[in-house]
Amino acid sequence: MMDFTHLKKQLEERQHEIEQRLLNSKSLGLDRGFASDMSSGELSQYDNHPADSGTELYEREKDIALLGHLKEELSDITYSLAQMEQGTYGICEVTGESIPFERLAAMPTARTTADASPNQDVFTDRPVEEEVIENMEEEYGTDQAEYEYNEQDAYEQVASFNQTSMTYDDSSLMDNEDGVGYVEEFEPFVSTDIDGYTGDENIHIERNIHYDRYMDEKDEEES
Template identity: 80%
Template sequence: MDYTQLKNQLEQRKHEIEQRMVNTDQLGLERGFASDMSSGELSQYDNHPADSGTELYEREKDIALLGHLKEELSDIHYSLTQMENGSYGICEATGKTIPYERLKALPTARTIAKASLNQDISTDRPVEEEVIENLEEEYGTDDGMTGYNEQDAYEQVASFNQTSMVYEGSSLMDSEDGVGYVEEYEPFVSTDIQGYTGEEHVHIERNIHYDRYMDKQDEEEDPS
């Protein structure tokens, strides 16, 4: 079988990869992974940690890209060597002839499609889908079921913690309307636009939160 067209395709791709590696100066990795010069800085002393984190991410990405290029270049060299010794197009696993259509789509193929190692199809799904499904089952909007609100979200997040989320100074959550607050009296006290300017300017809203707070105070004063 004539593989001239495929050979030309491989040699062209080989030249493109080699030229790209030269033009990008090995993606700058020869200057060192964590050196100041790799980022164009004389010193990292005055850099924000986020800037250093971004630079670290870019270096890691460059390493991955360079690895892919080297792996592809190695496969191309292998295929060109096979063409020279006459073993190109023969499946290394079964000994059968690799269909030309497969080689045209993947010139570096070493096996027929059925013998390829990349046959497994992952069935893994994002863990978020399981959480969303559970929420839909527990907090659906059908008859007899309540909607998902802030209180539900708080409890959902709290369920993933090893320790209790209620501690001194923690945010409390009202079970009725989901209004978050720090102190128990905050839902029923307020000031004007000037802020706190004295006790005489604090307004008391006699709502359900005020009643609960006062009931609690009475219980503490008279436990009987």
């Protein structure tokens, strides 16, 4: 017969540790759940920004989820200790066979052998987003290093899934490095005032990197 003295001591130490953590969690008000504003340490949520409230909600949900895992683990430990007292510990509840000591050493709360465990499914599902971004370089990028796939292409790709435009009229879809999003080469460095185009004399030339690049290309064409 296998000696479970070491495992019993290990379970009892873990049981005591979890019970202390649960007591500490209770003192922090986690047992109140989401019943009141005071559960998050606030007297009122009236003057809080929605983003702050969202952060508090996330942290609260995380703490409660971890608390649930602790309670479940404590229940398993209590059950295993009761099995030791009854002399049924280490016996598979499905097949009636002895559970290998190596398995019990790795998981002292095991109730079945590895082959009889209900958790046999290995999930191979991947995030659905991976299907979209898997080959985006090949699908949306270009052969020119100057116009390689960047954040602008990512934005346009995401925006294409919306039924309505996510941009306002005359908005710029250009980043600081290239002119993607414009029809004419000069568009990244020409501008007008708030009234829009009122004549060629009211067009302003922005002395930026796109202007310098445009002028360099013109100089090369003329030389």
